[in-house]
Amino acid sequence: MSDHKIVEVAAGILIDREGRFLLGSRPAGKPYAGYWEFPGGKLEAGETAHQALARELVEELGVTITAATPWIVQTFTYPHATVRLHFFRVTGWLGDPHPHEGQQFAWQRVGALNVSPILPANGPILRGLALPDTLAISAAHRLGRENWLHRLDHALAHDLSMLVLREPQLDLEHYGALAAETVSRARRHGCRVLLHGALEQVGPLVAATGANGLHLSAREAAALRHRPHGFDWLGVSTHNATELTVAQRIGADYALLGHVAPTASHPDQPPLGWEGFAATVDHGWPLPVYALGGLDAHDVAQAKASGGHGVAMLSAVWA
């Protein structure tokens, strides 16, 4: 087999109403028999990834998909082949999954897997599944510290599960104090907090405050060759494919891409629009991409239909 040939594969993450996802065991006789995987298989000549997904899910599980959105694209080199996996999130299908190829099935929860081993390429996929549909960006710079903290409590009580603390107006001392306060409030609600800023300055605050990770600007990310150590979660803000390539290079867990709609924070720059967003994401990134800029929770479906993971919100969360 040639090392240069890339095998294109479509795989479906069936997600049920309880948020569980389906894994299947690879049947005997295939490479990695017994490993757990997302149902799917190789694209046939002339097929799009979506068409291959639909065909494979009929063949392997006997289900007809009615709602599937492109999610992330992961390239992985196995001893037997290099595969490019086009993952879709499948939220609608007809029929119940039946093992047509002698596989076993297991409905799994994020962070609580009870089957193993899974295919080596799928580790990052499981991390991506742990990211919420919406994340929030802080607004103490607009609302004032006390007012924002007050609204933060309200949002935390209403299921806010991930927050980027971006307050560039604060010096390091004040930022550190706000970070400590924010983390202590968020932790009680199980909300992840990522600190925003340069690796050298803000990086040490992550461990000091017990925050969950670091979020870098595109410029800060571009200065790095590798993923910095010591951060459970790492995010990057991006505006185009070049910056997404940087986020990919440093192994970020997610990227923000924007701005999608016109926004008060960047009145001078033209928005990407959903078309521009979709065209940029369509390149196929190995990390989940959130749409950002003038959006709210009602835009999640549009973001997913455009190949995004979900929506990053600023103003809408704190209104």
Ligand SMILES: Nc1nc2c([nH]c(=O)n2[C@@H]2O[C@H](COP(=O)(O)OP(=O)(O)OP(=O)(O)O)[C@@H](O)[C@H]2O)c(=O)[nH]1
């Ligand atoms: N279906 C699937 N394949 C995956 C996943 N992760 C991953 O690395 N792969 C790799 O993608 C490649 C193709 O998958 P496949 O064996 O399901 O292909 P297929 O259904 O067309 O099988 P066939 O060739 O027997 O007809 C394999 O090398 C497999 O190891 C995954 O989550 N799901």
Ligand SMILES: [Mg+2]
């Ligand atoms: Mg298969």
